[in-house]
Amino acid sequence: MVAQPDSDVLWARALTHAHNGSPALRGVSIGVREGEILAVSGPRGSGKTTLLRCLSGQFRPQEGEVWFNSTPVHTMGPLTRERLRRDRFGWIDPEPVLVPELTAWENAALPLMLRGTGRRAAKKTALEWLERLDIGGCARKRPYALLHSERQRVVVARALVGAPTVLFADEPTAPLHRAERAHVLRTLTTAARSHGITVVLATHDADTAELADRTVTLLDGRRVNTVHLPHPPEAEGRAACSLSV
Amino acid sequence: MLALRLARGARPAVHLRRLLVTAASGGTAFLLLCVLGHAITHPETPARSVLRLAWCAGPLAATAYCAVTVARTDPATRPRPGLSAIGLGPRRLMALSAMTTALSGVIGSLFALFLFLHLRGEPERPPFTGDAARALAPGLPLPLPAALTLLSVVPAVLAVTVALALRPAGPGPWWATLAEGRGLLAPRGTGADASRQAGADGARQAGGSGTRTAEGPGGVRRTQPGRLGGRRLIRAGVRRGGNGSHALSTVLDTCEPALTATGAPAWEPDPYTCAAPQPAPGGLPWGVAVLAVGLAIEAYASSSGSAPALLLPGGFAHSSAGALAGWLLTTLGLVLAGPGLTHLCGRLLQAVRPGALRLLAGRVLQEEARRIGRPLGVLCAVACGVFTMATLYSGARHSIGPFTTLGGLVMVGCTVMTLAIVATEARDARAGTTAALVRLGAPATMLRTAALLRVGALLALFGPLTWVIAALTAAPLRP
Structure with a gap:
């Protein structure tokens, strides 16, 4: 067993995972340093989401190891991993999945309340984060009354409110337009840098990856250094058709 | 055949639900046959037989309620974009649901018939003896047309109820839908014309993006009633797609709202x-008002001492029509108040x-x-009825007959199962x-x-409430 490097807050070795037989990860090793923003890029289906889920303890990798702060995550039981996710990790979904029955601030305060923080303190912290993300005015609205970008910002606030050690963002800006995308990303990265939160950001967008300190590229479940995709060939038979007509 | 194939591939839980519908319809059909037996053995008192027949409405209604819930939550007949693309649109799915339900009903009725014949001792063996067995008219010839008519009642009622409950969303009430030729009963040509007309409208609205009615080269017909009242669309709720088909389902939501059956639940929950x-x-408020009126009528009718006008099953001698009406109003009030009470319960909880x-x-x-509230209210109403029966027959009076027990079991079973299915759905x-x-x-x-x-x-709120109301309704009926 190889020891975890000291500078790495999260470290994975030879992760292999398959979804119901279909391979998603084939021996990916990765190290995340403390306080950095790491982009995991790659086209759709390259295993980004699976990697993030393995790292955050949602999936137990079928082979390989995941270490968080010198603690093995891959050997933890479900309850311990659940507590780890609650106390140390934050998660942002590609789409804003909020609890539809709760208001924006209650959604944002949910991680704190789940940890047992008092309602008043949780509300105060959640409202502060909503203000920081420019959606303080929507705090009392339910998710259905919010715009898509506002919902996504509530999700960002919910992920940041508990001051997690590592924040996993799985394509956080995929459903947004470019202007909103830039805004959400900027707020996310600024907040992470100012609070020293490590961010693992999955994206297939080169512009998004530019905001990160370091980029790791995945292709077909393997880590690659550079992606050389072949140029799309000419449509087959086009020349023949043009000749024949 | 498609109904059978879909039924064969279903999960065990779905099969269990259908089996329970079969059992409930079997029980109801058996009750109807017992009424027939009573009519054969007592030809001199047709009024009492008619009254017994009327009392079968309770189990029949409970069975239909349950069957609609089962059909509504049946994954096999849920509207699916893939099926719609090959021509299995909302109307055909409704027909499929109705057919599956009718199949369950027919099987249940046939079981009931076999049991009835067996208990009568039909295939050359001595019939069962006892008070209860006498109601089966052993030894007397069974009029076949009457038996078949009664047996066809349950599947027919179930199929029609399911078809009406799961009719495709369209503007206006269901009879308008049927009259316009877009319903199950419409002749094929009329339906095609209507949908062609509607499809042209839809094509105009959606920019002709595949919403036209077209006779494809392979004979695949895509129909699209494009017109739709916004009211029904809102009522039907947005049909939600899963993760991958999000874009497709969004397109379908906007341009093909007829995929949604009115009663269909929001399956494939989309958190996005x-x-x-x-x-x-x-x-x-309505529920409480109806409940209070019911209690008042019952108290008034029982205190005025009018002569017993109705004979309830099992010899419920002290009941008058007024008291019975009051009792029914009280239970109706409970059903009406169910959702409001559930909401209140949630409000108090947080x-x-x-x-x-x-x-x-x-x-x-x-x-x-x-x-949740509506089936819960129905369950409370049924529990109220059971409580009333239990208190009335707990004393020195003769015990409840087996047929009343069977009817009660069917009703209780159906309502409990409906509530369970709805809870799973939620x-x-x-x-x-x-x-x-x-x-x-x-x-x-x-x-x-x-x-x-x-x-x-819910238990803490509904339990004592049902108990109090049941005690209040049972008190005036007590001899």
Whole structure:
């Protein structure tokens, strides 16, 4: 067993995972340093989401190891991993999945309340984060009354409110337009840098990856250094058709 | 054949539900046959036989209610974009649901017939003896047309109810839909014409993006009633697609709303589109008013001492028509008040400075009040009836007959099962949100505790309430 490097807050070795037989990860090793923003890029289906889920303890990798702060995550039981996710990790979904029955601030305060923080303190912290993300005015609205970008910002606030050690963002800006995308990303990265939160950001967008300190590229479940995709060939038979007509 | 193939491939839980519908329809059909037996053995008192027949309406209604819930939550006949593309649109799916339900009903009725014949000792063996067996008219010839007519009642009622409940969304009431030739009973040509006309409208609205009615080269016909009243669209709720087919389902939502059956639940919960919450159910004042009126009528009718005009099953001698009407009104009030009470329960649960547990439990209960409240009200009404029967027959009076017990069992079983199915449906509808909470690290024990808290709160509110109302309704009927 190889020891975890000291500078790495999260470290994975030879992760292999398959979804119901279909391979998603084939021996990916990765190290995340403390306080950095790491982009995991790659086209759709390259295993980004699976990697993030393995790292955050949602999936137990079928082979390989995941270490968080010198603690093995891959050997933890479900309850311990659940507590780890609650106390140390934050998660942002590609789409804003909020609890539809709760208001924006209650959604944002949910991680704190789940940890047992008092309602008043949780509300105060959640409202502060909503203000920081420019959606303080929507705090009392339910998710259905919010715009898509506002919902996504509530999700960002919910992920940041508990001051997690590592924040996993799985394509956080995929459903947004470019202007909103830039805004959400900027707020996310600024907040992470100012609070020293490590961010693992999955994206297939080169512009998004530019905001990160370091980029790791995945292709077909393997880590690659550079992606050389072949140029799309000419449509087959086009020349023949043009000749024949 | 498609109904059979889909039925064969279903999950065991779905089969169990269908089996329970079969059992319920069998029980109801057996009751109807027993009424026939009573009519054969007592030809001199047709009025009493008619009254017994009328009392079969209760189990029949409970069976139909249950069958509609089972058909509504049946994954095999849920509207699917893939099936719609090959021509299995909402109308055909409705027909499929009706057919599956009718199949369950027919099987149940046939079982009832076999049991009835067996108990009568039909295939050359001595009939069963005893008071109850006498109602089966052993030894007397069974009029076959009458038996078949009675047996066809249950499947027919179930199929028609399911077809009406799951009719495709369209503007106006169901009879207008049928009259316009877009219903199940419409001749084929009329339906095609109407949908062609509608399809042209739809094509104009949607920019002709594949919504035209077209006779494809392979004979695949795509029909699209493009016109739709916004009211029904809102009522039907947005049909939600899963993760991958999100874009497709969004397109379908906007240009093919007829995919939605009116009663169909929001299957494949999509956490990405936040539908507006339903307003708080407003039936509570009406329910309380009807309940109070019912209690008053019952008390008045029993105190005025009018002669017993109705004979309830099992010799319910002290009941007058007024008291019975009051009793029925009281239970109706309970049914009406169900959603409002559930909402109130959720409201109380998250009332004063709630933490995560009470917040999740209470708000979800408030949101699901409409879905859960109605079957819960029906269950309370049935429980009320059972309580009344139990108190009335607990004394020195003769015990409840086997047929009354059977009818009661059918009703209780159907309502309990409906409530269970609806609770499962509510859980499935929230699966996306629950998964998101788990990703956040919400403890599974907390989610389970929240569910238990909801159940406990409902029990704490509905249990004593039902008991009090049952005691109040039973008191005037007591001899």
